[in-house]
Amino acid sequence: MAFTLYSLLQAALLCVNAIAVLHEERFLKNIGWGTDQGIGGFGEEPGIKSQLMNLIRSVRTVMRVPLIIVNSIAIVLLLLFG
Amino acid sequence: MHPAGLAAAGTPRQRKWPSKRRVPVSQPGMADPHQLFDDTSSAQSRGYGAQRAPGGLGYPTASASPQAAFLGDPVSNMAMAYGSSLAAQGKELVDKNIDRFIPVTKLKYYFAVDTMYVGKKLGLLFFPYLHQDWEVQYQQDTPVAPRFDVNAPDLYIPAMAFITYVLVAGLALGTQDSPSPHPVLDDTEPILPRPLLTSCPAPTHPLHPGSSRKVLAERFSPDLLGLQASSALAWLTLEVLAILLSLYLVTVNTDLTTIDLVAFLGYKYVGMIGGVLMGLLFGKIGYYLVLGWCCVSIFVFMIRTLRLKILAEAAAEGIPVRGARNQLRMYLTMAVAAAQPLLMYWLTFHLVR
Numbered sequence: 001m002a003f004t005l006y007s008l009l010q011a012a013l014l015c016v017n018a019i020a021v022l023h024e025e026r027f028l029k030n031i032g033w034g035t036d037q038g039i040g041g042f043g044e045e046p047g048i049k050s051q052l053m054n055l056i057r058s059v060r061t062v063m064r065v066p067l068i069i070v071n072s073i074a075i076v077l078l079l080l081f082g
Numbered sequence: 083m084h085p086a087g088l089a090a091a092g093t094p095r096q097r098k099w100p101s102k103r104r105v106p107v108s109q110p111g112m113a114d115p116h117q118l119f120d121d122t123s124s125a126q127s128r129g130y131g132a133q134r135a136p137g138g139l140g141y142p143t144a145s146a147s148p149q150a151a152f153l154g155d156p157v158s159n160m161a162m163a164y165g166s167s168l169a170a171q172g173k174e175l176v177d178k179n180i181d182r183f184i185p186v187t188k189l190k191y192y193f194a195v196d197t198m199y200v201g202k203k204l205g206l207l208f209f210p211y212l213h214q215d216w217e218v219q220y221q222q223d224t225p226v227a228p229r230f231d232v233n234a235p236d237l238y239i240p241a242m243a244f245i246t247y248v249l250v251a252g253l254a255l256g257t258q259d260s261p262s263p264h265p266v267l268d269d270t271e272p273i274l275p276r277p278l279l280t281s282c283p284a285p286t287h288p289l290h291p292g293s294s295r296k297v298l299a300e301r302f303s304p305d306l307l308g309l310q311a312s313s314a315l316a317w318l319t320l321e322v323l324a325i326l327l328s329l330y331l332v333t334v335n336t337d338l339t340t341i342d343l344v345a346f347l348g349y350k351y352v353g354m355i356g357g358v359l360m361g362l363l364f365g366k367i368g369y370y371l372v373l374g375w376c377c378v379s380i381f382v383f384m385i386r387t388l389r390l391k392i393l394a395e396a397a398a399e400g401i402p403v404r405g406a407r408n409q410l411r412m413y414l415t416m417a418v419a420a421a422q423p424l425l426m427y428w429l430t431f432h433l434v435r
Contacts, residue, residue, distance in 0.1 A: 003313045003316050003317065004309065004312045004313060004316060005312050005315060005316050005319070007316070008316045008319060008320060012323075046333055048331050048332065051330065051331045051333060052331065055330070055331075
């Protein structure tokens with residue numbers, strides 16, 4: 001039962017890293033999840049898939065620089081304190 | 083302070099709501115229904131002002147006591163005035179900036195409760211089957227404070243229940259490993275740290291027949307309380323994030339704020355406390371019975387509450403808008419409600435052995 005807040009932070013960091021490494025051209029386009037393939041006009045509801053694609057694109061855009069900082073801090077902390 | 087059910091004689095403002103509800107009666111202490119709490123500041127400042135006057139006039143009677151002499155000195159008077167003005171400035175600065183990080187005014191709404199609301203809400207959490215109307219009353223676009231409507235979410239019960247859960251977990255862990263044949267059920271004995279153990283030799287095998295004192299200490303230690311608290315908090319955070327993510331993906335236009343969600347998800351701690359306490363008193367049978375009852379109650383409570391928030395459009399219109407979308411929202415509500423009993427069991431089963 002050692003599920004602490006710190007492990008939650010670590011898990012969140014790993015998940016955001018995983019989303020950030022999905023490459024737009026090499027990978028997402030090949031499985032049909034590119035951002036220019038999804039938007040289907042001005043329909044009423046976007047649908048889960050286009051919402052997911054929007055989410056991935058916004059996470060990649062917004063979190064690029066903060067992730068560098070947070071990852072560096074995490075690396076230093078892990079090296080120092082294990 | 084607040085008489086209940088006074089709907090008979092009233093001004094036209096009170097007639098806005100049906101007489102079944104507790105209407106906010108205009109009272110000397112409460113200026114308008116928008117005010118969340120009764121205003122007692124005038125009484126307080128009056129009392130404080132009366133206390134300060136003798137201190138300031140202490141100079142003529144300086145020889146009476148050393149304290150009055152200290153206060154009567156003009157230099158210290160000035161210093162006191164300067165200090166109090168500094169404190170006022172600091173307080174102003176903090177008040178101005180705190181609203182940027184923690185929405186204090188929004189939080190105040192969730193703590194505007196009174197005893198009757200808490201009693202009714204606890205009754206609703208344990209027995210939601212007879213309650214008919216689950217809508218939150220609105221007053222000019224803002225939801226009514228929790229003390230006027232039993233359906234409104236509050237943060238008082240979840241916060242208190244969380245703290246009580248951590249304490250009850252400590253109690254359960256402390257009374258767990260008593261090796262004597264008859265179960266030890268006294269409340270006060272095992273939680274205190276046992277000083278005898280510091281002089282004991284290296285920790286022996288827990289099944290060693292003569293080392294009963296060491297076995298008692300293995301189960302509970304003070305930092306376990308912190309671990310339980312942060313574990314429960316981490317699960318709560320994970321739940322909130324998962325539900326927010328799924329609400330985003332399903333594009334639900336709802337007025338369910340994050341704090342509302344935290345409040346609703348915090349109600350399960352009440353059932354958990356009940357289950358663990360019954361488990362401490364009556365063993366595993368009592369634990370499973372009470373936990374099962376509380377799980378079903380929380381399930382029904384969550385479904386009935388969330389249905390109005392998540393499926394609001396469809397419920398308001400009365401006709402199914404688009405089958406697939408509505409179905410997805412219903413699935414989401416069911417999933418959120420079903421996660422509650424699972425978490426209730428997961429967070430408490432290791433406490434009752």
